[in-house]
Amino acid sequence: MRPAIAGRIAPIRGAGIGAVVLTLGLLAGCESESEVAPKPEMTMAEPVxxxxxxxxxRKVRVEAVGTSRAGKSVTLYPEVSGEVVEVFFEAGDRVETGEAIVRLDDRDQRLAVDLARVELEDAKRLYSRYERTRESGSVTENALDDARSAVERARLSLERAKVALDHRSIEAPFDGSLGITDLDPGAQVTPSTAITTIDDRSRLLVTFQVPELFLGQIEEGQSISVATWANGSAKHTGEITDIDSRVDSQTRTFAVRARVDNREDRLRPGMSFRVIMELVAGxxxxxxxxxxxxxxxxxxxxxxxxxxxxxxxxxxxxxxxxxxxxxxxxxxxxxxxxxxxxxxxxxxxxxxxxxxxxxx
Missing domain, CATH: 2.40.420.20 (conserved putative lor/sdh protein from methanococcus maripaludis s2 fold)
Known part of the structure; x- marks a missing residue:
């Protein structure tokens, strides 16, 4: 009868993992030691x-310095030269789209609108009179065409006068907050005179530079964290909206722009931020x-x-x-x-x- 070999690996308390005891025994059924057939040398499994x-x-943390601007931001200039007669705001005021900010002297322009309106009414009456007598043959077709053209010219003159009148009032192009102005009633302005600034601060656009190594790893819609240098902690979040189409050959970086929510109005355009991104690369x-x-x-x-x-x-x-x-x-x-x-x-x-x- 062929003997069977049984083995057991047991750890030794207090010893390293390499200290094991391999116990070999012969199962019952062997009549004598001489009956055990010789076995080839066995390679013992190493305990590990x-x-x-x-x-x-792979997550990569990228940090950069970003500069912010308002989601919408303009410096207002007058369309024409003139005298300031009214200033309707103070620095920091909130305005809505179309709200008047500054009014220039517009007396001549108002008169021009009234005159153009009168001329239009005269042209319409003449054309209407020609239309009524058209069947009698007392008005030629050429005279009727001239009267029709006169109505159109008068209408265009009225629209031009209204545009000139609108230019005497500087209005807010969008909802936002106004900046400081140096204008007072009586001041003379020209198209090169800055009236004030207006910023929509409900969201900020933060632009920062990223090394070209990460080109292709950044996508629009990706989240970022931003922190002011005052507190140091990333308490604001943003979303990437734009990625530049080229890499700067001098700095070997490309520009990225992110939109940061600022509905609480705690941030200001022009502030610099520490921008933090977590990128995934494979x-x-x-x-x-x-x-x-x-x-x-x-x-x-x-x-x-x-x-x-x-x-x-x-x-x-x-x-x-x-x-x-x-x-x-x-x-x-x-x-x-x-x-x-x-x-x-x-x-x-x-x-x-x-x-x-x-x-x-």
């Missing part, structure tokens, strides 16, 4: 601690820091395949807390040796004692 590989995205295997080994040809890990170890080259991509992102041919779920690496060699059988070692 393993950990499975998982994959995760997925890589994650191995424990203790699993990474170094040899003459670079870094590697001991991977376990069919209960045998093999040397797998690994390039460090990013260091994490207690783990390392590597560029390596390590399938997700494959185990790597974390304890006992000093005794490894290519093709060595190993026994996983992770659970036993954890119980010590």
């Amino acid at each position: 601690v393993m950990e499975a590989v998982n994959w995760q995205p 997925r890589y295997p994650v191995v424990p820091e203790v699993a990474l080994q170094w040899g003459n040809d670079g870094a590697f890990v001991w991977g376990v395949e069919e209960k045998k170890v093999k040397r797998v080259p690994a390039t460090v991509v990013q260091r994490l807390q207690g783990a390392i992102l590597v560029d390596s041919d390590l399938p997700e779920g494959m185990s790597v040796v974390t304890e006992g690496t000093q005794r490894m060699r290519e093709g060595l059988p190993v026994a996983d004692i992770t659970g036993l070692y954890a119980d010590e």
Whole structure:
């Protein structure tokens, strides 16, 4: 009868994971020691601690300095020269679209509108009279055409007079907050005289520069965090809206613009910010820091395949807390040796004692 061999690996309390006892025994059924057939020398499995590989995205934190401007911002200038007769605002006032800010002397323009309106009415009456007598043949077609053209010219003259009158009033082009002005009633202005500024501060546009290395990793709609230099913490969030179409050949950077919500009106246009972005650049295997080994040809890990170890080259991509992102041919779920690496060699059988070692 052929004898059977049984084996057991047990950890020794207080010892390292390499201290194991292999107990061999002969099962019942052997009549004598001489009946045990000789066996070839067996390679004992090396006890090791393993950990499975998982994959995760590589996260890169990018910080930049950004400069802000209002979502809408203009400096107001008059269309024409004239004398200021009324100033309707003070610095910091909120205005709505179309609300008058400054009025220039417009007496001549109002008279011009009235005159154009009278001329239009006269032209309409003449044309109407010609129309009524058209059937009698007393009015030629040429005279009728001239009267029709006169009506159109009078209408255009009236519209031009209204435009000239509108130019005597400077109005808000959009809802916003007004800046400081140096104008007072009686001041003379020209088209080159700045009246004031108006900013829509409900949202800010923050522009910052990003190294060309990250070109293609930034997309419109991506979230960012911004912080003022006063508090240092990122208490505001934004969304990327625009990415420049070219890279600056001098700085090797490209411009990115983000929109930051400011409905609480705590920020001001022109402020600088610390911009923080979290970028995701590909997925890589994650191995424990203790699993990474170094040899003459670079870094590697001991991977376990069919209960045998093999040397797998690994390039460090990013260091994490207690783990390392590597560029390596390590399938997700494959185990790597974390304890006992000093005794490894290519093709060595190993026994996983992770659970036993954890119980010590």
